[in-house]
Amino acid sequence: MPQLSEDYKQLIELANEARRRAYVPYSHYAVGSALRTKTGRVFTGVNIENAAYPQTMCAERVAIFKAISEGEREIEVISVVTETGGSPCGGCRQVLAEFGLDTIVLIADAKGKLIQKTTVAELLPGAFTSEKLSR
Ligand code: THU
Numbered sequence: 001m002p003q004l005s006e007d008y009k010q011l012i013e014l015a016n017e018a019r020r021r022a023y024v025p026y027s028h029y030a031v032g033s034a035l036r037t038k039t040g041r042v043f044t045g046v047n048i049e050n051a052a053y054p055q056t057m058c059a060e061r062v063a064i065f066k067a068i069s070e071g072e073r074e075i076e077v078i079s080v081v082t083e084t085g086g087s088p089c090g091g092c093r094q095v096l097a098e099f100g101l102d103t104i105v106l107i108a109d110a111k112g113k114l115i116q117k118t119t120v121a122e123l124l125p126g127a128f129t130s131e132k133l134s135r
Contacts, residue, residue, distance in 0.1 A: 004106075004114055008077065011036060012108045014044055015059075015081040019110070022046040022059065031059035031086070035067060035078035043067040060092040064099065077104040085115030088123065096120045097127040 004012075011034045019032035024047060031047040045063030049056045060080055067075065078096065080088050085107055088096070096103055101121040108114050121127070 007036070008079070008106055008114075008117075009112070011042070011077060011079040012081060012106060012112050012114070014042065015079040015108070016110060016112060018044040018046050018059070019081055023048045025049060026051075026053065026056075029082065029086075032081045033059040033063040033078060035063050036076050037067055037072040038074040038076050039072065041067070041070070041072060043070070043072075058089060058092050060088055061095055064092075064095055068099070073099060075099050075103045077106065079106040079108060081108045081110065081112075083110045085109035085113070087116070090124075093120065093124040094127070097124050097129060101127060101129070 014034035015032035019030040022030035024030050026049045033045045034042060036042050043063045043066040045059045045066060047059045087107060097120050103120045105118050105120060105123060106114060107116040
């Protein structure tokens with residue numbers, strides 16, 4: 001695994017801390033996420049479950065939507081932390097693709113160990129993006 005910059009370590013720590021605030025009474029699978037925008041702002045997110053299961057929201061999307069709703073549009077790097085270093089779901093990959101295929105994705109476990117450093121383009125080859133909407 002590549003050496004992690006202090007900056008990346010901090011994003012993983014923030015995501016790991018955020019996991020404690022995950023609302024997961026059904027799956028007990030706590031996910032934390034932390035992202036840094038191209039303008040340097042940091043946002044965190046946790047998964048938020050619901051008794052009506054499909055209304056659950058993933059941690060990554062909470063962090064992304066917080067950033068976008070605060071006026072940000074470009075994500076430099078996003079970390080995702082779960083107990084064992086699980087990978088972002090397809091829906092979150094698609095939402096990430098909307099805001100940059102070059103976004104770096106750091107996947108780590110609860111010990112802070114980096115499991116994978118990748119990009120959105122690698123996680124979602126052939127992504128459906130706005131260019132595909134042109135008629
Ligand atoms: N989950 C996330 O928060 N992010 C992902 O990328 C995968 C899944 C959440 C949704 C649900 O609360 C729990 O993990 C189990 O699927």
